[in-house]
Amino acid sequence: MNGSRIAAVGHYQPARILTNEDLAALVDTSDEWITSRVGIRTRHIAGPDEPVDELAGHAAAKALATAGLAPDDIDIDLVLVATSTAVDRSPNMAARVAHRLGIPSPAAMDVNVVCAGFTHALATADHAVRAGAATRVLVIGADKMSDVTDWTDRTTCVLVGDGAGAAVVEAAAPGEAPGIGPVLWGSVPEMGHAVRIEGTPARFAQEGQSVYRWATTRLPAIARQACERAGLTPEELAGVVLHQANLRIIEPLAQKIGAVNAVVARDVVDSGNTSAASIPLALSKLVERGEIGTGDPVLLFGFGGNLSYAGQVVRCP
Incomplete structure (x- = not known):
């Protein structure tokens, strides 16, 4: 195979924004303390009715639309979701996202390498294309860190946010240079x-x-x-x-x-x-x-x- 490339990307964040001033009302911290140590000013926080697969599904839908793929002609061989905040063991996030988007019969796998999950999943997608096991892969990174945060610990609660990003990975055209380099x-x-x-x-x-x-x-x-x-x-x-x-x-x-x-x-x-x-x-x-x-x-x-x-x-x- 000729390698792969990223055809389109998309992202999604929940509507609720949590500021440093909001956090200062919860724990002993301040905007100056947070920005001087980690540089963060705001973060988006998902509600209890916004699970990880919903965040992932929104980002993936945006990436698919940008790639010009409509729901009725989505031809995806493999769905990979990088996450470390899935609540249930089964069905996995990839299967749930595929169901949300109406993707028929893809291989569906979660990749848990925490913060390096997306780049691991992207490499896996590239390898699948190079091996001839897939021609189009949906790769998503999605986490709801607010679910696993101790909101009384000022050293960690000031760091986290929720969101998702996605990429549509396709086989490169014959003669086209690969768009994803070796991992x-x-x-x-x-x-x-x-x-x-x-x-x-x-x-x-x-x-x-x-x-x-x-x-x-x-x-x-x-x-x-x-x-x-x-x-x-x-x-x-x-x-x-x-x-x-x-x-x-x-x-x-x-x-x-x-x-x-x-x-x-x-x-x-x-x-x-x-x-x-x-x-x-x-x-x-x-x-x-x-x-x-x-x-x-x-x-x-x-x-x-x-x-x-x-x-x-x-x-x-």
Whole structure:
């Protein structure tokens, strides 16, 4: 097979916006404390009647519409949903999204690699196309972090938001260069405890300083290797979309990668940390605003839970 490309992207966020001032009424914090430490000003929070598959379905519907695919002619071989906040074990989010959208008989799988879930799922879609197992794949990152947040813990509740982003991945045309570059992925299992969602009820917790040091010291070299696998230098990138964890991680990491000419996504300021949704959500917004153009090379790089990471260079749809 000739590789794959992203044909279209889409995103969705719940209507309710939670500001730093709103949080200051819940816990001992302030707008200055939050912005100085993580750079977040607002985040979107889903209601109790907005499950993960609904968020995912809205983002996917937007991506499909942008790709020119109507509900009655959706030809999707595979649906992948990256999420770590699914409540039920079965049916999975992918099957529920396929049902919502009326997609007939796709393979349907969830991918739980937490904050790096979307880039892992995108690589899986690319591999499926290259192997001839699929010609069109719907890839979604969706998380409802508000469901797993301790709203009395000021160190974590100020970080999270809810949302979804999606991409339609298609086989590249004969003779067309692949639009999704080789993935570079891995993990640091011995540090997996540094970011976790565990317990009953499940709650999000992290060792913030450990994650910060690891991300800002170890990841720049790994991200540059992802560029090398795509045959590019960081200076040739038009965009950089890192996992939107913390502005104080994003800015130094982008600088150390050396992408001096790239637009750097900073959606964390308005959306908070949306886990697996953060990369497709930020990418879709950059595309929608015209900050990156069709064919532009963009580095996507996810990192976080399990201390997993995955990155690849894609061509903007």
